Amino acid sequence: MNNGVNVKLFLNYPAYIVIAGICLTLLSLPGLCSARDRIILTDQKGKYPLGLHLEILEDPGRQLTIDDVTSVEFNNKFIPSQLKVPNFGYTNSAYWVRFQVRNQAVKIRDWILELGYACMHYIDLYIPVPGGKGFSVRKTGILRPVETRDIDHHRFVFHLPLAFEKEQTIYLRFSGKASITLPLAILSRQAFNKSCMIEYFSMGIFYGIFSIMLVYIIFMFLFLRKASYLHFCFFLFSIILFEISYSGLGAKYIWQDQIFWNRISVRLFICLIIITLLNFSNSFLLLKKNIPILYKINTITQIFAGILIFFILFTQYQCVKALLILMIFGIIMSCVQGLISWIRGFKPARFFVIAWLFPIYGVSINIMIRFGLIPSSDFSENLYQKGIVWLVFISSVALIDQINRFFKKTEISRQKFRATFNQTFQFMGLLTPAGAVVNINKTALDFAGIKEPEVIGLPFWETPWWNHSNKMQDRIKKAISQSASGRLVRFEAIHPDLKGIFHTIDFSIKPLKDKNGKVTLLIPEGRDITDKKQIEERLNNERERYLTLVEKSPLGVTVIGKDSSYKYINQKFIEIFGYTIADIPTRKEWFIKAYPDEEYRKQAFLTWVSDKENSKVGEDRPRTFKVMCKNGVEKLIHFRAVTMKTGEQFMTYDDITERVRMEEVMIQTEKMMSVGGLAAGMAHEINNPLAGILQSIQVIQKRISENLQKNKEVAKECGTSLDVICLYMEKREINSMMARITEAGKRAAKIVKNMLSFSRNSQSQSGFHDLTKLMDDSVELAGNDYDLKKKFDFRQIKIIRKYSANIPLVNCDGSRIQQVFLNILQNGAQAMAGAENYNKGFKNPQFILCIYPDDNMICIEIEDNGPGMDEKTRKRAFEPFFTTKAVGLGTGLGLSVSYFIVTENHKGTIHVESSPGKGAKFTIRLPL
Numbered sequence: 024m025n026n027g028v029n030v031k032l033f034l035n036y037p038a039y040i041v042i043a044g045i046c047l048t049l050l051s052l053p054g055l056c057s058a059r060d061r062i063i064l065t066d067q068k069g070k071y072p073l074g075l076h077l078e079i080l081e082d083p084g085r086q087l088t089i090d091d092v093t094s095v096e097f098n099n100k101f102i103p104s105q106l107k108v109p110n111f112g113y114t115n116s117a118y119w120v121r122f123q124v125r126n127q128a129v130k131i132r133d134w135i136l137e138l139g140y141a142c143m144h145y146i147d148l149y150i151p152v153p154g155g156k157g158f159s160v161r162k163t164g165i166l167r168p169v170e171t172r173d174i175d176h177h178r179f180v181f182h183l184p185l186a187f188e189k190e191q192t193i194y195l196r197f198s199g200k201a202s203i204t205l206p207l208a209i210l211s212r213q214a215f216n217k218s219c220m221i222e223y224f225s226m227g228i229f230y231g232i233f234s235i236m237l238v239y240i241i242f243m244f245l246f247l248r249k250a251s252y253l254h255f256c257f258f259l260f261s262i263i264l265f266e267i268s269y270s271g272l273g274a275k276y277i278w279q280d281q282i283f284w285n286r287i288s289v290r291l292f293i294c295l296i297i298i299t300l301l302n303f304s305n306s307f308l309l310l311k312k313n314i315p316i317l318y319k320i321n322t323i324t325q326i327f328a329g330i331l332i333f334f335i336l337f338t339q340y341q342c343v344k345a346l347l348i349l350m351i352f353g354i355i356m357s358c359v360q361g362l363i364s365w366i367r368g369f370k371p372a373r374f375f376v377i378a379w380l381f382p383i384y385g386v387s388i389n390i391m392i393r394f395g396l397i398p399s400s401d402f403s404e405n406l407y408q409k410g411i412v413w414l415v416f417i418s419s420v421a422l423i424d425q426i427n428r429f430f431k432k433t434e435i436s437r438q439k440f441r442a443t444f445n446q447t448f449q450f451m452g453l454l455t456p457a458g459a460v461v462n463i464n465k466t467a468l469d470f471a472g473i474k475e476p477e478v479i480g481l482p483f484w485e486t487p488w489w490n491h492s493n494k495m496q497d498r499i500k501k502a503i504s505q506s507a508s509g510r511l512v513r514f515e516a517i518h519p520d521l522k523g524i525f526h527t528i529d530f531s532i533k534p535l536k537d538k539n540g541k542v543t544l545l546i547p548e549g550r551d552i553t554d555k556k557q558i559e560e561r562l563n564n565e566r567e568r569y570l571t572l573v574e575k576s577p578l579g580v581t582v583i584g585k586d587s588s589y590k591y592i593n594q595k596f597i598e599i600f601g602y603t604i605a606d607i608p609t610r611k612e613w614f615i616k617a618y619p620d621e622e623y624r625k626q627a628f629l630t631w632v633s634d635k636e637n638s639k640v641g642e643d644r645p646r647t648f649k650v651m652c653k654n655g656v657e658k659l660i661h662f663r664a665v666t667m668k669t670g671e672q673f674m675t676y677d678d679i680t681e682r683v684r685m686e687e688v689m690i691q692t693e694k695m696m697s698v699g700g701l702a703a704g705m706a707h708e709i710n711n712p713l714a715g716i717l718q719s720i721q722v723i724q725k726r727i728s729e730n731l732q733k734n735k736e737v738a739k740e741c742g743t744s745l746d747v748i749c750l751y752m753e754k755r756e757i758n759s760m761m762a763r764i765t766e767a768g769k770r771a772a773k774i775v776k777n778m779l780s781f782s783r784n785s786q787s788q789s790g791f792h793d794l795t796k797l798m799d800d801s802v803e804l805a806g807n808d809y810d811l812k813k814k815f816d817f818r819q820i821k822i823i824r825k826y827s828a829n830i831p832l833v834n835c836d837g838s839r840i841q842q843v844f845l846n847i848l849q850n851g852a853q854a855m856a857g858a859e860n861y862n863k864g865f866k867n868p869q870f871i872l873c874i875y876p877d878d879n880m881i882c883i884e885i886e887d888n889g890p891g892m893d894e895k896t897r898k899r900a901f902e903p904f905f906t907t908k909a910v911g912l913g914t915g916l917g918l919s920v921s922y923f924i925v926t927e928n929h930k931g932t933i934h935v936e937s938s939p940g941k942g943a944k945f946t947i948r949l950p951l
Contacts, residue, residue, distance in 0.1 A: 061123035061190065062209065066130045069214030073122055073207040074107035082117040085198055089149050089158055092119045092194065109205045113344060117198035120205065124193060126185035131211045136193075138179040139206035141165070141271030142289060144199020148173075148181050151191050158194070165271070166199065168280045176219075177271035183209060200343070226270075229412065233263050236415050251306040258299040262411060265292035290335045290346055297328045297353040304357045308364045308372055317360050324353055354379065378417035382410035450528070450549035456542050458483045458503040467549070472521045483547065491519055506532040506545050516549070526553045579676030583610060590671065599660075599678050601653030617650045631664070640666050647679070659683055684934060710775050717768040720761055727752065791832035792840070794874055794881060794949075801844035802872075805852065817852055821869035830874055833881050833949055839924045840949075843933075844885070846917040847945050851887035854943070879951050880931075886944035892937040900935055925949070 062076050078101035080092060091097060101121060111118060126134070138146065144166045149158035163171040163179055174180040185191060197203050210218065237259055244252035267273045268288040278284040301321040305311060310318040328349060334342045358379040364372035450467035454460060460478050468475060471487045478486045484499040495516060502512040513531040520526060528549040535544040573580050579596030581589055587610040597603055600617070607613040618624035627648050634644040644664045651657050661677040726734060729745055738745040752758055806817040848870065855868040873884040892900065903919040925933040929949055937943035 061125055064124065064126045064128050064131070064134065064185065064209065066128045069131075069211040070218075071209045072107060073209060074104055074109060074205070076122045077104040077109060077205070077207070078102065078121050079104055079109060080119040080121075082119060082196075083115070085115075085117040087117070087119065089160075089194060089196075092121075111203040113200070113202050115200075117196060118203055118205075120195045120197065120207075121192055123190060124185060124209065125190045126187055128211075129187075131213075133212040134183040134185055135174070135210050135212060135215045136181040136183045137208050137210055137215065139208065140204045141178045141274075142201050142269065143179060143197060143203070144201050145197070146179055147196040149194035149196075150184065151193070153184075153186060164199065165201075165274055165285045166282055168282075169275065170280075175275075177275040180215070226272075229266070230263065232412060232415060233259055237263075251303065254299065254303040254306045258296070258303045259415070261292055261295040261299045265289065265296055266411075268292055287335050290343060291332065293346055293350055294328045294332045294335065297350055298325050300353055300357055301325050304360055304375075307375060308360055308369065310360060310364075313367065313369060314360070314363060317356075317363070320356065321360075324349065324356065328353075354382065374417055374420055378414045382414045450547075450551075452483075452547045454483055454503065454532075454545040454547060456507040456534075456545060458500070458507075458545070460486065461544070470518070470520055488518055492517070502532050503545065506534050507542055509534050509536070509540075509542055515552075518549070526551050527556050528552065576675075579678075581674050581676070583672040583674065585670040587611065589613070596676060599652070599658070599676060600650065606653065616653070618648070619651050623649070634664065635666065635672070638666060640668055642666070709771070713768060713771055713775065717765065717772070720765050720768065724761060789834055789836050791834050792837040793830075794833055794840070794883060795826050795830060797837055797841050798844055798872055798874065798883070801841050801848060802870075804841075804845055805848045817848075819868070820852060820855065821867065823869060823871045825871065825873040825875075827875035830876060830881065831951060833951060835929055835949060836924075839928060843921040843924050843947065844883075846921045847885050850917060851885070851889060851943065855887060855889040876951075877948065880948045881951060883947040883949070884944060885947075886942060888942040891939050891941045891943055892935075893939050897935055897937050897943075901933075 062071050062073065064071065080087075080097065080101045087097075101119075109120075136148070143164055145164040146162070148161040148163075150161070151157075152159055161171075161173055161181060163173065172179065173182055183193075195207075197205065237256060240252050240256045240259070243249075244256065264273075267277065273288055274285050278288070301324055305318055305321055308314075310321065331342050331346055331349065335346075358376060361372045361375035361379065365376055450464065450470065452460060452463040452467060460481050460483055463475060463478055467488070468478075473487055483489075483503065484496040489496045489499055498514070498516075502514070506512050511531065511533050513529075516528045516530040517525050518528050529552045530547070530549045533546045533548065534542040535546055537543050573591075573593050574595075576593065576595055579599045580591075580593040581596055582591040584590045588608060589604050589610075592602075592604050602613075602616065607616060614624055614628055618627050630646060634646065638644050642665065644662075646662045646664075648660060648662065649657055650660045658678055658680040661679050663675045663677075665673045667673055725731065727745075727748060728734060729749065735745045738748055802822060851870060852868075867888075869888055871884070871886040873882070873886070875882055901918050901922040903916055922933055925931045925947055931947060931949040933945065933947045935943055935945050
């Protein structure tokens with residue numbers, strides 16, 4: 024494993040960090056001691072920490088007064104402090120503190136009481152009044168005006184008047200929503216001044232380092248234009264603002280009596296530190312590119328910090344704990360992100376990790392102090408500042424490393440440029456804005472067979488590349504002038520090579536500008552496109568032949584891209600379907616428009632996908648589907664799809680609607696003609712015995728009739744009576760049997776009559792008839808037909824008439840045509856009557872009747888919305904004796920007879936369109 028990190032050394036870092044952390048923690052934790060009774064001030068010592076001399080009383084309700092806490096009742100409720108720096112964290116309670124002091128100093132007359140924590144909200148000091156009862160009260164705090172401070176200082180410092188050799192008990196009250204930490208001390212004036220000098224010197228060093236670092240980073244940002252420098256600058260500036268606010272300098276020197284700023288400044292600048300820190304992490308570690316999940320976590324954390332800013336501005340201190348936790352989370356996340364980036368091989372991350380080792384510890388210690396989790400001390404309180412200085416120092420090293428890397432990359436880029444410049448197959452050079460040659464690459468020199476010194480400094484148009492043509496030299500002069508004004512110039516030029524062979528060159532001159540937009544250099548560039556021009560010419564010829572072939576093709580042709588969009592549609596495709604590329608930009612729109620029925624569309628799509636997946640490149644995939652055209656006409660299309668090597672689909676479309684229809688008509692005609700001849704012969708053969716049967720039945724019925732005297736006489740001669748014979752026949756149901764024989768014979772005679780219609784022309788007279796009147800009469804006749812009514816009330820069927828105006832009269836046999844209409848109407852009515860058996864929930868039966876002229880024909884359409892027919896039934900609809908009705912309900916000859924009436928007697932056509940559940944439409948065409 025080699026990712027730019029010494030893994031063995033890296034694995035030892037946690038041990039070093041733990042050991043260092045333990046040592047620092049031990050240093051930051053003051054020991055626990057027993058409190059002493061009083062403080063004795065002498066001339067030998069200038070500073071007296073008060074932590075172990077304090078007695079503390081918690082006031083949860085914050086209602087106690089100085090009179091209360093000095094009363095006998097509360098005297099024994101004060102608890103001695105066990106810490107050098109008492110620390111109560113964030114609390115709603117007020118705390119009363121008292122200590123006893125005895126001044127035995129002779130030389131030192133001016134004593135000062137100092138609170139080393141500059142963020143205390145409210146401080147009340149109670150000093151006994153000399154020679155009497157009561158206290159002198161001094162009130163101050165960060166949420167009180169600056170003028171309330173006893174001594175002009177950025178922390179809280181009080182004059183402490185102490186009588187010589189007199190013991191005094193001094194009380195202090197601390198309250199507020201901030202962390203209550205009490206680093207109290209009594210100092211002599213001289214010790215206080217010395218402490219201030221040391222502190223100001225340390226501040227000068229601290230802020231000086233930060234200021235120098237800020238200037239340095241800003242300079243590097245302006246030089247390198249890297250966002251990470253700018254983000255680090257904002258981060259350091261946020262730290263400076265926080266430190267100014269946290270140390271009390273802001274309240275003392277900047278916003279002073281702006282209580283609102285005193286209240287929110289520390290928390291606001293912590294939010295800014297979190298946001299700018301995470302911005303710096305994102306930018307320096309390139310998290311958005313390298314580790315997107317960590318970038319998203321940082322973004323979410325920044326959003327949460329932004330929300331906390333809103334609460335900081337409009338609430339008191341409810342969110343302070345969440346803010347400190349978020350700060351710890353942000354710092355830890357930055358360190359973890361650096362570790363992960365380092366492990367993944369991002370070398371600059373090693374400085375990032377090292378820089379955060381001590382700041383994360385120091386800030387964590389400080390936050391735990393503020394929460395009251397660990398005691399406070401001078402060392403632990405300032406530990407975070409040392410960590411920040413460490414951060415600045417290591418970050419400067421990281422930035423110097425980045426600069427070194429930048430110059431190293433620049434040198435590598437320069438070397439790559441030289442290599443690319445000379446090794447590229449293109450002709451390249453550099454010119455002054457006036458056109459003098461500065462540099463020319465090796466490719467251009469070798470092409471013309473010249474050396475670089477021969478052309479350096481010459482006007483570019485006077486070099487050997489152009490001296491073969493005065494016209495080209497003039498063009499180069501003009502191009503250089505145009506490019507010097509800031510334009511890109513490009514054209515095709517002609518150059519001779521060493522052998523004198525002319526080449527076509529794609530030539531350009533590009534201006535190179537400085538940051539102010541001034542043209543400093545010109546870049547001439549040429550590419551030999553002689554072979555490309557020849558290939559393009561051949562391709563253009565091939566393309567022209569291909570387009571001519573495709574555009575003149577009798578088939579529709581499309582090309583579908585890999586993204587399912589239509590790349591090309593020929594004119595024949597538009598003629599067949601009416602759709603243009605604008606109508607069907609993608610395959611999805613094609614399937615929606617071409618197959619409006621959802622089930623059929625799904626079937627077509629799945630078939631298309633399956634064929635495509637199971638076919639090889641160049642393999643033909645034929646299929647036939649019904650397609651809905653733009654004008655609403657449904658056509659039967661034969662598809663052929665081929666997958667090309669490019670992944671595109673080449674498809675052809677053949678409209679076979681009329682061809683299939685004509686094939687069906689030819690098959691039907693041949694079938695009907697053969698059946699017609701057979702029917703005629705059978706009818707003649709059946710007619711004679713059938714007449715004998717019917718005649719014999721009539722004779723039998725007459726021989727047993729009571730109306731003939733002869734019958735009675737013969738019966739009497741036989742020893743019986745006609746009444747007995749009739750009674751016997753009635754009991755044996757002989758009469759009903761003969762009636763059924765008669766009925767069956769008549770039905771057979773009717774069938775024979777219809778069969779004879781196949782074999783002979785109508786003997787009726789033709790004449791000119793109004794087809795709309797014939798149709799209306801047929802509808803009226805169907806409504807009054809008894810047999811039809813007992814099955815279905817025709818009058819309940821809705822009739823929609825769509826007759827064109829000025830329909831000419833047609834020469835036809837009116838009764839025969841009316842018979843055709845009636846047969847179709849009866850069949851449709853009976854189908855809709857039984858529709859519930861096929862299509863549950865069928866409602867609103869209707870016929871749509873259309874009559875309109877079509878070229879030299881009259882077109883009659885009879886369309887119902889019944890159950891329809893499947894493909895097999897539709898193809899056999901005109902066959903004699905074929906019926907889907909129950910036995911005894913139909914002969915199967917109605918449509919057959921209609922077919923012969925239209926085709927044989929009137930030289931017209933008749934066909935049916937139907938599909939299950941979508942009704943049936945009969946179309947009859949009669950010549951004018």
